[in-house]
Amino acid sequence: MTFHIGAKPGEIAETVLLPGDPYRARWAAQKYLENPVLVNEVRGMLGYTGTWRGQRVTIHGSGMGMPSLSIYATELMKDYGTQTLIRIGSAGALQNEVKVRDVVLAQTASTCGSPSRSIFRELNFAPCADFALLSAAHKAALNIGVPVHVGGIFSSDTFYDERQDLSDQLQRHGTLCVEMEAAELYMLAARYKRRALAVLTISDHILTHEALPADQRETSFGAMVEVALEAAFA
Numbered sequence: 190m191t192f193h194i195g196a197k198p199g200e201i202a203e204t205v206l207l208p209g210d211p212y213r214a215r216w217a218a219q220k221y222l223e224n225p226v227l228v229n230e231v232r233g234m235l236g237y238t239g240t241w242r243g244q245r246v247t248i249h250g251s252g253m254g255m256p257s258l259s260i261y262a263t264e265l266m267k268d269y270g271t272q273t274l275i276r277i278g279s280a281g282a283l284q285n286e287v288k289v290r291d292v293v294l295a296q297t298a299s300t301c302g303s304p305s306r307s308i309f310r311e312l313n314f315a316p317c318a319d320f321a322l323l324s325a326a327h328k329a330a331l332n333i334g335v336p337v338h339v340g341g342i343f344s345s346d347t348f349y350d351e352r353q354d355l356s357d358q359l360q361r362h363g364t365l366c367v368e369m370e371a372a373e374l375y376m377l378a379a380r381y382k383r384r385a386l387a388v389l390t391i392s393d394h395i396l397t398h399e400a401l402p403a404d405q406r407e408t409s410f411g412a413m414v415e416v417a418l419e420a421a422f423a
């Protein structure tokens with residue numbers, strides 16, 4: 190047990206999928222894992238361990254934002270020995286060719302600040318995905334047939350953006366989408382020498398304001414979960 194995770198030693202798998210939403214963790218575990226067992230519910234942050242094609246997997250909520258993600262990712266790596274961490278999140282599209290329901294694989298994630306900012310001081314560290322996971326996820330997305338984009342994303346500290354100038358520069362420099370956790374996940378994985386990837390589903394479009402209807406969220410998130418599982422065990 191840790192401050193924030195109630196699982197006993199051995200109850201967390203070496204591969205963990207991390208949705209921001211704990212209810213997405215429950216949905217994905219019940220839909221994709223064999224024999225999912227609830228291993229954490231401290232603060233309502235649900236985590237389930239089961240198997241996928243015979244391989245042990247945990248699906249655990251990370252909460253919203255980098256401070257929350259950093260707590261769970263750090264405890265998973267340091268206290269439970271997690272080796273592979275794949276975020277399965279929603280994101281807002283920043284490019285016209287990136288459409289609602291498309292999958293984005295975050296090759297790198299820019300940020301204005303994250304919990305790791307204080308240790309990097311003046312260094313603008315460039316967080317990046319594990320290449321083997323990224324490559325396997327791309328192959329899996331092509332096999333599944335879901336539209337997929339690979340490139341840079343933005344991990345924001347704010348959902349309600351007040352910086353149109355920043356959005357304009359991100360868009361101008363080819364940033365595919367915005368979400369709120371990947372940059373810190375990649376920084377932590379680099380620090381602890383683990384594998385990390387963010388697989389994202391576009392839930393809304395920053396330019397067109399199109400959004401995924403609530404009743405289509407689950408079905409649209411399925412491809413992302415399948416891509417993450419295929420990549421983890423490729």
Ligand SMILES: O=P(O)(O)O[C@H]1O[C@H](CO)[C@@H](O)[C@H]1O
Pocket residue numbers: 208209210252253254277278279280348368369370
């Ligand atoms: O759908 P999740 O994984 O929570 O991800 C996105 O959704 C939340 C904001 O609504 C933030 O956590 C953002 O990163």
Ligand SMILES: O=c1cc[nH]c(=O)[nH]1
Pocket residue numbers: 279280281282348367368369392393395
């Ligand atoms: O952080 C996020 C997540 C989904 N959609 C957004 O616009 N922002």
